[in-house]
Amino acid sequence: MQQIMLLWQRLPTFAGDIAVVAFAVLIALALHWAGMRILDRIARRTPGSTDDIIVDHARKPLRWIGVGIALATVRRFLDLTPIADAAWTQAAGLVVPLLVGSLAIQMIRAAGKAIELDADITVADNLRARRRRTRSAILVRIAVFGVGFLTICLMLLSIPSIRSVGVTLMASAGLAGLAVGAAAQPLLKNLIAGVQMAFTEPIRLDDVVIVEGEWGRIEEIRLTYVVVRIWDERRLVVPVSQFLEKPFQNWTRNTSQLLGSVFLMLDPAADIARLRAHAERVVRDNPRWDGRAFVLQVTDSKADAIEVRVLATAKDAGTAFDLRCDVREALYAYIRDEMPEALPRRRVAMDAAPSGAA
Numbered sequence: 001m002q003q004i005m006l007l008w009q010r011l012p013t014f015a016g017d018i019a020v021v022a023f024a025v026l027i028a029l030a031l032h033w034a035g036m037r038i039l040d041r042i043a044r045r046t047p048g049s050t051d052d053i054i055v056d057h058a059r060k061p062l063r064w065i066g067v068g069i070a071l072a073t074v075r076r077f078l079d080l081t082p083i084a085d086a087a088w089t090q091a092a093g094l095v096v097p098l099l100v101g102s103l104a105i106q107m108i109r110a111a112g113k114a115i116e117l118d119a120d121i122t123v124a125d126n127l128r129a130r131r132r133r134t135r136s137a138i139l140v141r142i143a144v145f146g147v148g149f150l151t152i153c154l155m156l157l158s159i160p161s162i163r164s165v166g167v168t169l170m171a172s173a174g175l176a177g178l179a180v181g182a183a184a185q186p187l188l189k190n191l192i193a194g195v196q197m198a199f200t201e202p203i204r205l206d207d208v209v210i211v212e213g214e215w216g217r218i219e220e221i222r223l224t225y226v227v228v229r230i231w232d233e234r235r236l237v238v239p240v241s242q243f244l245e246k247p248f249q250n251w252t253r254n255t256s257q258l259l260g261s262v263f264l265m266l267d268p269a270a271d272i273a274r275l276r277a278h279a280e281r282v283v284r285d286n287p288r289w290d291g292r293a294f295v296l297q298v299t300d301s302k303a304d305a306i307e308v309r310v311l312a313t314a315k316d317a318g319t320a321f322d323l324r325c326d327v328r329e330a331l332y333a334y335i336r337d338e339m340p341e342a343l344p345r346r347r348v349a350m351d352a353a354p355s356g357a358a
Helices: 002-010 013-045 050-077 082-118 127-157 160-168 173-183 185-200 272-285 317-338
Strands: 208-211 214-221 225-230 235-239 258-266 294-301 306-314
Touching: 013 050, 050 082, 082 127, 127 185, 127 214, 214 235, 258 317, 272 294, 272 306, 272 317, 306 317
Parallel strands: none
Antiparallel strands: 208 214, 214 225, 225 235, 258 306, 294 306
16 A cells, blocks of 8 residues: 555656546446446336436436536545636536536436327327327427526626626617517517417317318427428428417317218209118218218209218218218219219200291
8 A cells, every 4th residue: 555655656746637537537437337227227127117218318417417526526636737727617617507407408308208108199089198298398398498598608607708798788788689689589479489389289299280271280399380291291381370370270179080071063853862871871881980970961052953962970080081082982983873863964945946947
């Protein structure tokens, strides 16, 4: 032991400081590895997956926080010059808020992912799950934005020059704020609309909507815009504020069940009772019909044709569309083969020629 102390005293000061820092970092990494192994075992033994998600997201931030704590602990044992000591203090003022902020952001994202896994939207009745996912997605993005903004502010405030400049600029902050607010009005408008959407819920993830004349599903809800996946796999990007200021159709607001309609233009002499009986058989035999409702009615009449409407229910919008196509094809095939007289035709009255005509 005495020989080790003598060897240590003979080392240059710079080399000794490096050895102390390296030893502290190794100890911190070893403690982090051991601690995470224990947390992994505890998380694997629990039935839920929430703790596994939290442990995975906290792994990297805790490693760097451990290294930072180790460096702060051994600082008193280092032989630093005044310049190096000032640089160390400045670096700590920047790194500490960054580490704490990164850990907070990872925990927020872990909570959002846990809610996303718990809210299964693949089930048939997924209204509550879509509501939870939508609200958590918006609130997680707002929280991450707020924590990131606060972290940057704390890092900048640790720099004395910036802190003093901020005090001198207090007088002009009002005018600058007005200018920035006017320039960023669309951004702030959509940010506020995003917060409002998280609680009013005009739309949710996987909602079926018609926006700007396009039919699609809500794929993503960001802080300032919403991505709608259109039926032909295009993507429509819509500002968040539009869903609060302009009317749009939401086909799954309370339930995904839908009433589909089929319109036929037929001859006024068509046998509606016979057609209704066949249409009922077609609908009842179709597996896409959910059994809630069916009706065939004459809803309008024109000079040469009548409008026949068939209504049938389905579990969701996609199924209702396919059901409508099936019913339309089956009825027109039946009319073509069994009731050709029901096809619309134009009637012309021909007056008899005068008796004296040649």
